[in-house]
Amino acid sequence: MKNELLSVAEAAERITAGDVLAIAGDEALLAQLPKGNWIGGTSVYFVTDTGGATIRDRVFCTTLTDAAAATPRHVPAADLATIADGYQPGGYSVVLIPAFSSAHSAFAIDGQSYPGLFNQPLVGWIAGVHVDEIGSKAPKVFDGATGLAHDDGAVVLHVTLDSGKSVNVDIVNIFSRADTGTTFVFEDTGFEATTAKVNGETVNLAQYITDNTLDTRLPLVANYAGALVNVSVQAVDTDTGKVAFYAPVMAGVEYRQASALDNYAAAFADKTANAAENQYSCNCILNYLHGELEGKTTGAFTGPITFGEIAYILLNQTLVRLDVKAA
């Protein structure tokens, strides 16, 4: 794979030449690209070779150089359960979903149960906008097959690999579960919660967070058989008693708050010290903002900064990577 920041003209040239691309960029730039074997999502934040940056005059292109063929398609929100229908044997798929859309919540809550979803590697991210434009401008995803932008549903690029290649998907979570003994368990699955069982006692979560001055920049972390999966806090409202999250908390799962970090950029660099360049990867807007990553590098990985990451399921404050190797 090849990761590059390109002008619209350069990206268009690649598309016209038949390259298979996953592209991130400002909506106005993505809208100028010709039809072809690509999908795109809006983002104006990136981690480049020289560090994190807000970029509106170029698009971030990952050329899927190992792809023998690819099929881009838009999947309406109501049909998300059919994502795996497009899987190509021995291949992998990249999925992009606009933030705040019905597809975003549907995939987050129900995605794990979609038929065949885990039958091949699936990575992607949630498209966003500049934080100053949240609420005034909708994130978009682009289907290169039609050139059309969508503010709901998903665009999926189903990739067929050259023979003899294998794919590895992994996540890099810089957080660990705090060893405080405090556990959080929710009765219902959802993007918001009023109550939670904290160490077994049911409390109003917003009040608990406020009373105990929890640092909401630190995610709640679940242990999925050894994989640490974050859920990030979006807002705490003691007036309504509600806490909103960037990904759903899952009923019955035990969460603990992450331990504090001294240095975000250093934490990423440490976790990715042995990583190869030119993998497909994306990283979370919350890491970018909380970690003040603008101008800082995060090891070998470059890619878009997103409003959620997908490695089969929706993740928060996590770096997702996909690597294609000779089998």
Added chain:
Amino acid sequence: MALPPDSKLQQLLLSSAELSSASLATRIVVSRLRIEISNNNALLGAKLQELKDFVSANDYAASDLASL
């Protein structure tokens, strides 16, 4: 690749053992099934079958769980 015996798969679903050497996909699937069983014990049989279907359909999962 042969499936592990039902008793081993059931034991896996009823435990909280980590699968540190397994693929991310297998860890997520096993965790979801564990959660669903934990929330409703009556689902054990159905979730065991779901795990068997998943392992049957995916060589990587069979490899992940071969050493159970």
